[in-house]
Amino acid sequence: MLHRLLPVLLLITVVIYVAFNFQSLRRTIVYKLNISGDLTTSCCDENQVAKSNGQFDEDASTAIFNNEVIDYPKTSLAYAYSRSLAQNQGNNNQAVLGTTNDAGEQKWIEVSLDEQKVRAWEGNKLVMEFPISSGLWSPTPIGEFRIWHKTRSQTMSGGSKTLGTYYNLPNVPSNMFFHKGYALHGAYWHNNFGHPMSHGCVNEPLASAAQIFEWAGPVVPPGQNTAHASPENPGTRVVVH
Numbered sequence: 001m002l003h004r005l006l007p008v009l010l011l012i013t014v015v016i017y018v019a020f021n022f023q024s025l026r027r028t029i030v031y032k033l034n035i036s037g038d039l040t041t042s043c044c045d046e047n048q049v050a051k052s053n054g055q056f057d058e059d060a061s062t063a064i065f066n067n068e069v070i071d072y073p074k075t076s077l078a079y080a081y082s083r084s085l086a087q088n089q090g091n092n093n094q095a096v097l098g099t100t101n102d103a104g105e106q107k108w109i110e111v112s113l114d115e116q117k118v119r120a121w122e123g124n125k126l127v128m129e130f131p132i133s134s135g136l137w138s139p140t141p142i143g144e145f146r147i148w149h150k151t152r153s154q155t156m157s158g159g160s161k162t163l164g165t166y167y168n169l170p171n172v173p174s175n176m177f178f179h180k181g182y183a184l185h186g187a188y189w190h191n192n193f194g195h196p197m198s199h200g201c202v203n204e205p206l207a208s209a210a211q212i213f214e215w216a217g218p219v220v221p222p223g224q225n226t227a228h229a230s231p232e233n234p235g236t237r238v239v240v241h
Helices: 002-032 046-051 076-087 204-216
Strands: 063-065 069-072 107-112 118-121 124-132 142-147 149-158 169-180 182-186 203-204 226-228 235-241
Touching: 046 149, 046 226, 076 149, 076 169, 076 204, 118 204, 118 235, 124 204, 142 169, 169 235, 182 204, 203 204
Parallel strands: 107 235, 182 203
Antiparallel strands: 063 069, 063 169, 107 118, 118 124, 142 235, 149 169, 149 226, 169 182
16 A cells, blocks of 8 residues: 555655745746846845945834845844954054964955865965855856945845845945945845855855955945045955966
8 A cells, every 4th residue: 555655655746846946947048048037137236235324223124035025133243243343443553454463464255166265465475265156147247356345234236026036135234345236235035045046146154254255345434334446545355266
């Protein structure tokens, strides 16, 4: 009797598996065939980024990723934001830390798409290394750039509801925009670092994103939430390959 039920049980298992994974499979297939209709190529509009005040949005209560409402760690994000701001206010050496270390060695950031890693360098000295998630639905741009704008907190939205890639994510932390609307930033909506997951930005673990945000230029002035690169406060070089 049991052996007669095995094909039925197997079929039920397959149906359940497909049901749970259909959206993911569909997202991947249609994007590989370039028929997704999802035109999002980065997290943000660069003009909106430049106007952002970088403040934490206390009114935001919901986060959506891939069409689904997800766990939104508002309390911990707000705590990390406040702590980072307090540390910045108490640091009197920020002007020195933006583009060089104490020995005058140039800081630069390497983004390896093949390895899905970020490395932070001071000259030839490696000071940070951690996994990231680069572009899946749209590629992360390759080349040499400089961080042109930083915000401590940023709302990011885009994607396609039809495809299942729609996202609306409040209070994305530690944003470093290096090319138009593309940024290196913290990601609280997944923990799949080491694999592409984004619309072109570079997703980073929260703790690593906060650390490299404070390390890189342009320096965010004490008591403020944004910084725009200038000759007096230059952005750190970013090499994506």
